Amino acid sequence: MKDPVHELFRKLALSLPAMIESVSYGTPSFKLKDKMLARFHQDGISLVLKMDFETRDFLMQVNPDTYYITEHYKNYPYLLVRLHNADFEELKGHLQRIWKANAPKKLLKEFENNF
Numbered sequence: 749m750k751d752p753v754h755e756l757f758r759k760l761a762l763s764l765p766a767m768i769e770s771v772s773y774g775t776p777s778f779k780l781k782d783k784m785l786a787r788f789h790q791d792g793i794s795l796v797l798k799m800d801f802e803t804r805d806f807l808m809q810v811n812p813d814t815y816y817i818t819e820h821y822k823n824y825p826y827l828l829v830r831l832h833n834a835d836f837e838e839l840k841g842h843l844q845r846i847w848k849a850n851a852p853k854k855l856l857k858e859f860e861n862n863f
Contacts, residue, residue, distance in 0.1 A: 753831045754788060757795060760840055761786060764847045765859045783850050786843065789828060797839075798846050799827040 761767055761778035767785070770777045777787035785798045799807075804827045807815040814833040821828065829839065848856065 753834075756836060757786075757831060757839070760836065761843060764843065766851070766855055767847070780847060780850050781852070785846050785850060793830060793832065795829040795831050795834075796821075797827050797829050797842065798825060798850070799842070800825060800849075803842075 758769070758776070758778075762769060764780070766780055768779055770779050770784075772779075772784055772787045773790065775788045775790055777784050779785065783798075787796045788794075789796050804815070804817070804825070807827060808817065814830050814835075816828050816830070817826070818828065851859075
């Protein structure tokens with residue numbers, strides 16, 4: 749049986765223009781072109797989400813029950829998200845910002861009025 753929270757995130761990620769589902773590190777991942785923006789963590793409960801260090805540190809400070817990192821991610825621009833604790837409107841905003849930061853200029857121009 750598929751986890752409804754994972755399915756909700758999958759639909760959210762794939763609703764963004766040019767996003768595709770792939771596999772990274774043996775788990776479903778979501779990419780824009782060849783850039784991984786998110787993937788389900790192998791622990792089965794967390795999401796690995798691309799995130800700048802400043803925002804990542806802020807989110808971990810204000811909501812440590814939802815946002816965290818392990819030692820492995822300390823030096824990488826990713827954040828771990830406990831999906832069952834996540835506010836999906838907030839997560840949608842993070843994903844849209846990440847999409848915009850990684851989208852090619854042509855794609856951004858084509859979809860600039862959608863967000």
